[in-house]
Ligand SMILES: Nc1ncnc2c1ncn2[C@@H]1O[C@H](COP(=O)(O)OP(=O)(O)OP(=O)(O)O)[C@@H](O)[C@H]1O
């Protein structure tokens with residue numbers, strides 16, 4: 044299988060604090076890969092390193108054969124990476140439609156109508172609220188908007204940081220369903236960071252477990268779900 | 284005020300007394316102890332009565348304000364309910380007000396009350412509207428706090444004055460050039476401040492404004508330094524000058540009697556056209572990718588980056604386009620005054636323009652118009668007050684901030700709207 048993204052020996056620092064301690068990981072085209080790990084393990088840092096929001100000190104990030112380790116964020120995004128970032132980062136004073144317009148920046152809104160229709164099909168709630176300001180949406184609606192906005196650039200690779208954070212179980216299911224559809228219907232490769240290990244591993248083709256800034260375990264979603272260490276650390280309390 | 288219950292009284296009194304005391308502390312050295320030049324040398328002549336007047340005025344004012352605030356709080360539940368339909372009707376009202384306002388501006392010179400003085404004030408107000416609109420791009424839309432906007436005004440003014448002086452070029456050639464020079468200086472300012480935000484950006488832009496002024500002041504051989512530049516040519520109407528002469532002038536060509544009002548009215552239409560052009564371009568830009576990127580940048584720079592927006596280009600275009608309009612307004616100022624000196628481009632000008640943008644409601648084009656009319660027109664009304672004019676200016680600003688803390692028109696109009704019914 045062709046590789047979409049490969050990361051080798053990635054080390055990222057915040058000043059003197061080392062957040063990533065040599066991460067190795069790869070994502071094949073068309074896969075859904077999930078990354079789980081405890082709070083502070085470095086999951087968001089990894090996503091931010093991929094996008095160039097924080098600069099890695101050593102190691103390499105290669106996107107479809109091109110080294111993007113040192114590239115500025117906007118160039119990486121223009122190469123077909125898109126993200127729904129941690130904390131959603133919706134533009135609060137702008138309406139849903141305006142947020143979606145901004146998502147289509149890299150393709151100059153060439154497919155705007157068509158893509159908006161797709162997003163509304165995925166999240167009908169957004170259609171009902173298209174002229175509402177982003178800041179007045181509920182948390183779950185904001186999350187849908189963040190995902191929809193990320194799709195507007197027609198990405199090859201979609202990075203998602205905890206899309207289920209702070210969302211009611213019923214909506215969580217909807218969001219994971221939507222992620223599955225995005226992968227199938229739009230053929231987008233997805234890298235999904237999640238706390239909700241059960242849902243994420245069930246959906247994913249493969250998974251990685253991150254502990255303390257490094258990958259500690261990897262396997263298919265089903266394999267990881269079956270591992271007792273994973274169950275003990277991330278699934279206790281009956282996430283099902 | 285009858286709703287006031289007795290519990291609220293002590294804190295209100297305390298607050299007012301403290302405000303009075305602060306005034307006392309400030310007023311004694313500043314107002315109470317003026318120095319006078321007596322025959323025996325510098326002497327102090329206390330003015331206690333003035334201090335007492337000031338302190339009691341502030342104390343009472345604060346007291347009234349406190350009561351007002353309290354009244355607001357008790358009735359706030361009903362005002363919130365009233366708010367939404369009120370805002371909507373205001374929105375509808377605005378739709379009519381804009382064309383009426385433009386129409387009024389167009390026919391103003393034909394009005395019977397349009398005296399020389401009225402036209403001068405109108406020209407001044409519109410100049411500030413244009414400057415406000417220009418700065419609105421940088422501050423209101425892109426969210427970059429620029430305290431040195433007057434620098435671009437100065438660059439535009441000096442560009443025209445110097446080009447006209449050294450090369451004898453006409454206003455119509457120099458006007459776009461002034462815009463270009465201002466744009467270039469906008470980019471020059473933009474580069475070093477790209478990484479700065481908020482307070483730091485404000486400080487550096489403030490410095491930039493001062494640097495330009497100091498250069499103009501000290502480069503004596505080129506700019507005339509503090510003497511300024513005089514005899515700046517007036518603009519012509521397609522080559523026809525506004526002069527009392529029998530040939531090649533505006534009045535002779537149109538067979539009119541010479542009147543000094545012709546030039547004033549021409550200048551009025553000139554600045555009106557420039558201002559409307561500024562507004563038109565801004566409104567168009569808001570709907571284009573670059574304009575959307577400005578507003579997105581104001582809201583969340585990190586989100587912008589992660590959508591593939593290049594923040595460097597976005598900021599530089601905001602600075603450059605904002606500066607261009609400042610430069611055009613500067614050229615107009617130079618040709619209108621016929622004389623410029625660095626004194627016209629001090630920090631207070633930047634502050635006034637910024638006040639217009641902020642008080643108008645950041646990013647609101649009509650807000651800028653309202654704020655200019657109120658602040659510039661208002662202070663002009665208080666001209667008789669002479670040295671107390673700035674006090675009136677300050678009071679107006681405080682007033683707006685008290686009644687309308689988010690600006691006169693804080694509402695932001697979306698750039699895209701699709702009807703809610705239809706589309707699956
Ligand atoms: N800007 C920063 N400055 C200093 N340290 C930081 C910064 N951002 C993150 N860190 C530290 O880096 C480590 C990894 O943080 P990161 O946000 O990547 O964790 P995470 O795995 O996403 O956690 P969570 O599941 O809680 O979101 C943490 O110890 C965090 O405190």
Ligand SMILES: [Mg+2]
Pocket residue numbers: 086087088129204
């Ligand atoms: Mg995180």
